[in-house]
Amino acid sequence: MTDISKDAIAPPRSFLSQDAIQAFYRLLAALLICAVLAVLSDSFLSLGNILNVLRQASLTFFIASGLTLVVLTAGLDLSVGANVALSACIAGTVIHKTGSPALGILTGLACGGIVGLLNGIMVTALRIPSFIATYGMLWVLNGLTYWYMAGETLHGFPAGFRQIGSGYLFGLPIPVYLLLVFLGIGTLFAQRTIWGQEIYAIGANPVAARLSGIPVARRLLLVYAVSGTMAGLASIIFLSRLNSAEADIGESLTLPAIAAVLIGGTSLFGGVGTVFGTFIGALILTLVLNGMNLLSVSANWQPLVTGIIVILAVWLDMKTRRRAQ
């Protein structure tokens, strides 16, 4: 970050350090929740449960990390959950038909990426506001998936493929390694590459970004395509962990992903936030839901709590930003 040419389009340094402080607060909050849960429930600190939390958080993180880039540009992708469902069903069918997990994984990623690209085209070329365009896409995808599956369930995949979602390496679940890899890639991409910095600039001030020569439309296409591809990746993890796919698996995924992004301190108004923050956001949300589960609160309460968390997170974010200005 000492490179002067980079500083020209980097967000102001005060914001970066504020990001660090915000991330620190959020880590503290996560630790606090851990402490409370450790007191309230004997089984919370068991190795099995902690690994379970990490694996659960990794699924939310995959979807939420791509979404973070979209939100950084002051956009929103409401179609991620439905995208996971369609990609999982198509990838599952390919694996069943061809017997090749590699081909299935590629198809899942491609399906997610194409859906993301279509979202990007609607936002850039057709200039439809992102939340409405992706909301329309949500229902198109839902319709396609239900039609394609016609009430069927796909299940039973090769053992090697199932290792991705449920296997262990040196005592840690494989999704946790994937989480670390994508956390690293996402952070490097957003903070240390020109494209990443351009995405911040577009979110902070699209007009200034365009006038300073950033190809705004192409970067937006990239961002939506990445968000879709990450949904495709999540669909593969999902498929291999549950060993089955149904048309309705995406319905409960979008709200938690948005919640993770917002808890993580990424501002809905664009230009502010980090992929690392989203990781902590996913962790906090998963801890809360896991804690409710351990304290035998019915799963029926989860949407209510997630909804309240979304609103609280936005409100807190707006309050702190207002004070900072």
Add this chain to the structure above:
Amino acid sequence: MREAAVVSPSNPLQRIPGVAIVLVLLVAVFGAIAPGFLSVANLSNVLVQSTILTMLALPMTLIIMTEGLDLSMGAVLTLTSLCVAIVSLATQSMLLGLGAGLLVGAAFGTVNGWLVAILGIPPFVATLGTLGMAQGLSLIVSDGQSVVGIPHSVRDIYSATLLGIPVPIVMALVTYAAFHGLLYHTRFGTYIFALGGNREALRYAGLSPNRLLIVVYAIGGAMAGIAGLLMTARMNSGHPTAGLGLEFDAIAAVAVGGTSFERGNGWLLGTLLGVISVGVLRNGLNLISLPSSVQVASVGVLVIVALFLDGLRSRA
């Protein structure tokens, strides 16, 4: 940035074509390919089935005119439908059931308005949050089960007729008349145009835009309460996913009806025609035996096309 003056109440002649062409095309196509589509029984069926959507799409028009959005409407309708079912089951009184639905709906609408107006949270995220809350509460109050054994007084509302006209249609027409009067013939209606077109003017006139905004969202919630009564009557039960995605049909109807998402310009008759278009589309696809999944996808395409055209028009 926005038009300087308060936008005058629509320019029907310029707008009639869009949605009217869509509706005529849909009727012509399905009349040609779908057996039985043009029968009186089927057409009146389309109208009766469109009544619940009318109750949501009319207030949605007002909300979108304020440059807002209410994604929680379907989930709130689900919750109010369950409230109607539970309360009318417990008290055997349709009116108490309706009262409970209205109360819960208006409360949710007020919360939406408060989040948007006072806290300044962008409408699509605020109402996405309350969508989750309403969905969760629906699961909690129903424990994920259907509520059955609804009293006759509730069930009969959907099937009864008044002077030969089905009661739901009478309710929808009365609602339309009320919204038309409210928007075009009262001062409050002018304020709604100003909320989208020119909020500053309201402040200079000594009015509180925030309070008006809360009222607009509260009306949306209350209408979801009335629609909840119709939904319970139609299904003869309360079900924890009854209203799933209905807000999307409402947004589709508003978008097809020519209300702009960017300029605070709304047209209620267009929304009504939009509602019928969505109803015809779903009914027609149903008649040619395409599953409801295809209906959902085609409504999604309809919205994207309508918004694309809206964007073209606003740039023209």
